[in-house]
Amino acid sequence: MKVSIVGGSGYTGIELIRILLNHPKVEIDKIVSESNKGKKVSELFQNLKNIFEKEFIGVSNLEVELKDSEYIFLAVPHKAAMEYVPMLLKMGKKVIDLSADFRIDDFEVYEQWYKENHVAKEYLEEAVYGLPELNREKIKKARLVANPGCYPTTVILGLAPLLSEKLIDINTIISDSKSGVSGAGKKCTATTHFSETNENFKAYGIASHRHTPEIEQELSKLAKKDIIISFTPHLIPMTRGMLSTIYSNLISEQTEEEIVELYKTFYKNEKFVRIVEVVQTKNVRGSNFIDIAVKLDKRTNRIIVTSAIDNITKGASGQAIQNFNIMAGFNEMEGLNLIGYLP
Missing domain, CATH: 3.40.50.720 (NAD(P)-binding Rossmann-like Domain)
Structure with a gap:
């Protein structure tokens, strides 16, 4: 083809x-x-x-x-x-x-x-929102797919099981997200060249980042209620990789083990979603995987979800090819059997 x-x-x-x-x-x-x-x-x-x-x-x-x-x-x-x-x-x-x-x-x-x-x-x-793990059937029939943003991919997939089971207070969602500098694109700017980003760590787009309405739109569809979140992105001094730490208050009696099992069940047929104990960007670098970890802070009754992707692969081009495979009727992993490279 x-x-x-x-x-x-x-x-x-x-x-x-x-x-x-x-x-x-x-x-x-x-x-x-x-x-x-x-x-x-x-x-x-x-x-x-x-x-x-x-x-x-x-x-x-x-x-x-x-x-x-x-x-x-x-x-x-x-x-x-x-x-x-x-x-x-x-x-x-x-x-x-x-x-x-x-x-x-x-x-x-x-x-x-x-x-x-x-x-x-x-x-x-x-247009179909191209998050395969949630919209696969619509993607199959689409002629125009809107590939998701990188930050939204980490947050939406990170929260989907909790929202689907109505386990969290939707008014308490906070996402603290970090991206490598390649997320800003190839064109050099005054804020992304080496001497500005090296040995530096900064928040940007506070309460105003353009991915906010995309995240809220898709989370609202999952919850079947309007959701407004606090989303703060950060720029970290590495080339590629993205990690989100997402906080929300638990509203049901669940143990951490039960919540982890929920995630494993929710994503059991998803080849590119891995439920792990600790997420690290190096484990997904160069691959189309998203790694997700879930912890319950009993002291605050807060669920803490961490999710990591390669912002250029699962956060952009890899996910686009995953969508293409679905649209074309190919095996979803065609061309995407990529292992994160270590060290």
């Missing part, structure tokens, strides 16, 4: 290429990057030298260039994706969008948090 990537020059683009090159049922057709057109992909990403020597193409004639590709991955920033989706769907393509443009159901909420006018709002109702 031929697939193409629009926006192939960023971190999520190179991660899509890395994984898809090992997918036994996929041929990468076109890699689109207007700023790099005519240049070999291996010139920009030298780890692909002698492995993948295609050239980037520009955006001027995509109706012709992408005609042979059945699936399109959009690895472009928010706002850019919504400009491509109408054209691609009209061409009969199936689209996995890694941006935020189709994750939020209500365009007014999107516009409030992203400060952009949504120019393809007519497709919001059709």
Whole structure:
């Protein structure tokens, strides 16, 4: 099956290429990057030298260039994706969008948090939120999948069993989340270059991070009630990896052992969810796994969930390929049988 990537020059683009090159049922057709057109992909990403020597193409004639590709991955920033989706769907393509443009159901909420006018709002109702562990059946039938954000993946999967069983006070949820610097993307900024991030640890987007409405939207669907949470992201001085520590008050008589068993049962058929005793980012680095640990603080009657992913893989490109596999009817692990690399 031929697939193409629009926006192939960023971190999520190179991660899509890395994984898809090992997918036994996929041929990468076109890699689109207007700023790099005519240049070999291996010139920009030298780890692909002698492995993948295609050239980037520009955006001027995509109706012709992408005609042979059945699936399109959009690895472009928010706002850019919504400009491509109408054209691609009209061409009969199936689209996995890694941006935020189709994750939020209500365009007014999107516009409030992203400060952009949504120019393809007519497709919001059709778009399926691509969290496979919760929306697999809808993903199977979708032609437009909105790939989740990295922070939301850790929080939603971290809380899903508790919310589904109504075990926590939904008014007490706090997520304290940390991300490696690659989460900010490839383009260097005044706050993400080496001398600013090295040996530094900071909170950012306090009470204002754009992933907040996405998290609240999906948690509310699980709880069948409106949920508002406290979400604070942090930047840590490492390249890739993400860990969330999520707090909530328990409202039922449960032991820690019973809650751990609940998680194991809830995710028993999920190949990419591992229930562990202690989560560490190094154990998921380079893989599509999410590791989740659960502890009950009896003194405060508070449940503490920790979850870790590789923010570029399960938090972006790996999850996009997991969604692609579901849409295409492939085994969900095709191309994704990736073991976290140690040390």
